[in-house]
Amino acid sequence: MTEPLRIALAGLGTVGAGVIRLLDTNGDLIARRAGRPIEVVAVSARDRTKDRGIDISRFDWVDDTAELARHPRADVVVELVGGSDGPAVALVRAALAAGRHVVTANKAMIAHHGLELARAAEAANAALKFEAAVAGGVPVIKGLREGAAANVVTRVYGILNGTCNFILSKMEAEGRDFADILAEAQRLGFAEADPSFDIDGVDAAHKLSILASLAFGTEPAFDDVAISGVRHILAADIAEAAALGYRVRLLGLADAGPHGLFQRVHPHLIPLSHPLAHVTGSTNAVVAEGNFVGRLLFQGAGAGDGPTASAVVADLIDIARGEFGPPYAMPADALAAQPAADAGERRARAYVRLTVTDKVGVLAEIAAAMRDAGVSIESLIQRAAAPDGSVLVAIVTHEGPERSVAHALEKLRGSQSLVGEPMWMHILDD
Structure with a gap:
């Protein structure tokens, strides 16, 4: 019989328990699709006694999460602890250093440390997979x-x-x-x-x-x-x-x-x-x-135990098949170091909501600020005064540089007519 893919699982919250339930429920189908069984051999979490609705007595319990990286029977470490730093990233670094594959749902860790971890995975010829980190069960x-x-x-x-x-x-x-x-x-x-x-x-x-x-x-x-x-x-x-x-x-x-x-x-x-x-x-x-x-x-x-667990197990199936490559689809050293683009040069239409005092000359003041900043107004709506005497003004601009809208709002922020902060929302083109 083909050797199973053995999993050390860190974190037994909603998603971790969901992974175990999914493997229990769909184990035969998963084995057929993966070409071999996938089984959990070790787990780690904060509280061993907590009732999670699953039987964890069949797994090795590891008190120190970091020790899962060196568990003698584990092929893959599944990190579901969460957090951009601390135990999560320490476990993943240790697992990759030990040549173990890694699957994670931790978007914060990947966002902050993804490049470093991708290089470590490539150096170890190990998988680093994170389908569950974005949009839950959506592939x-x-x-x-x-x-x-x-x-x-x-x-x-x-x-x-x-x-x-x-x-x-x-x-x-x-x-x-x-x-x-x-x-x-x-x-x-x-x-x-x-x-x-x-x-x-x-x-x-x-x-x-x-x-x-x-x-x-x-x-x-x-x-x-x-x-x-x-x-x-x-x-x-x-x-x-x-x-x-x-x-x-x-x-x-x-x-x-x-x-x-x-x-x-x-x-x-x-x-x-x-x-x-x-x-x-x-x-x-x-x-x-x-x-x-x-x-x-x-x-x-985009979340929940079932959809997120589904994404985690899909990554495990890929690893069981031997289907993995660079975490970012190309070698980490081939990723381009792009500077941040200047948002001020982007051209778009905008929605601006202002709450102002109900007095003569306010609309003229708003129009003048927009004109001086080079913003062309497509429509302007003024609603009836609220009980506190404030008035809501909603503006839609013609397409123009975002820098101009920012400049107009900066001018209006110093106005005695303005009540609270303006709301600026971008309009998505179709």
């Missing part, structure tokens, strides 16, 4: 690494955080404000007790930096991602977008050109004609545009 990494490998990818973008998408699509459906929907998302388990990692865009930025490297053959550059989240979006913004024929979504977007690598996570207005406008709930979706294949759409469940 977007495999799609970029393999399916689109013959193409020059011109742009990659998408809805990369299920928590934000749940909140925005719920605001859209029910007309409620952000704080109310966030509290509901926390009650339902879609948002963490401290949701800042998600709602401020950091989680999506980790994933975007991974996708950009794969799409464009560039060195991972998380520190160059411009990040803005969704916590300041109002129900009124959602309503204005709908009236204009758009939906609001948090997008991660990257492209590479002669002036460098552009990466940004930011709320966008998406036209109803675009498929991403119809992605609701906690679903993730990624669009990649190739010069020969055209537009590719990857969509599905």
Whole structure:
């Protein structure tokens, strides 16, 4: 009988327990597809006594997670501990140094240390696979690494955080404000007790930096991602977008050109004609545009024990078959070191929401600031005054340099007429 692929598993949370359940439930099918059985031989977690709904007594228990890297029977280390540093990266470094293959769902670690770990994997002739790190069970990494490998990818973008998408699509459906929907998302388990990692865009930025490297053959550059989240979006913004024929979504977007690598996570207005406008709930979706294949759409469940475990086990099947190559689809030393592109030179249309005092001359002041900065206004809507005397003004600009919009908002920030911070959202072309 063919020798099984033996797994040492670090982390028995939702995803780790899901991996064991998946291997138990679909073990025969997985063995047929992999060409040999895949079995867990050792595990490590914080609490040995916790009831996880699975039998872990059949596995070797290892108290020190780092020791899994040297487990005598393990062929592969599966890292599901999480975190960009600390035990997770120490385990992966040790496993690769010992010549073990590695599978991880840890987007933060890959975003911050991916290039170093890819070089270590290549030096050890070992796999470093991370399909589960982006979009859960959606095979977007495999799609970029393999399916689109013959193409020059011109742009990659998408809805990369299920928590934000749940909140925005719920605001859209029910007309409620952000704080109310966030509290509901926390009650339902879609948002963490401290949701800042998600709602401020950091989680999506980790994933975007991974996708950009794969799409464009560039060195991972998380520190160059411009990040803005969704916590300041109002129900009124959602309503204005709908009236204009758009939906609001948090997008991660990257492209590479002669002036460098552009990466940004930011709320966008998406036209109803675009498929991403119809992605609701906690679903993730990624669009990649190739010069020969055209537009590719990857969509599905972006988190949860089943989808993420499915991606982890898919990576294990590849390793069992002996199907793996450089983690970023080309040798790490062949990845280009691209400078960060200047966002100010990008040309696009924009949505700007201002909350101002209800007094004579405010609209003229806004128009003058836009004119002086070189911003051409396509439409301007003023709503009725709120009980506190403030007025919402929504502006859509004609296409122009982003630097001009930034300059106009900087001029208006010093105005006594302005109440609170402006909201600037980019408009995605169809």
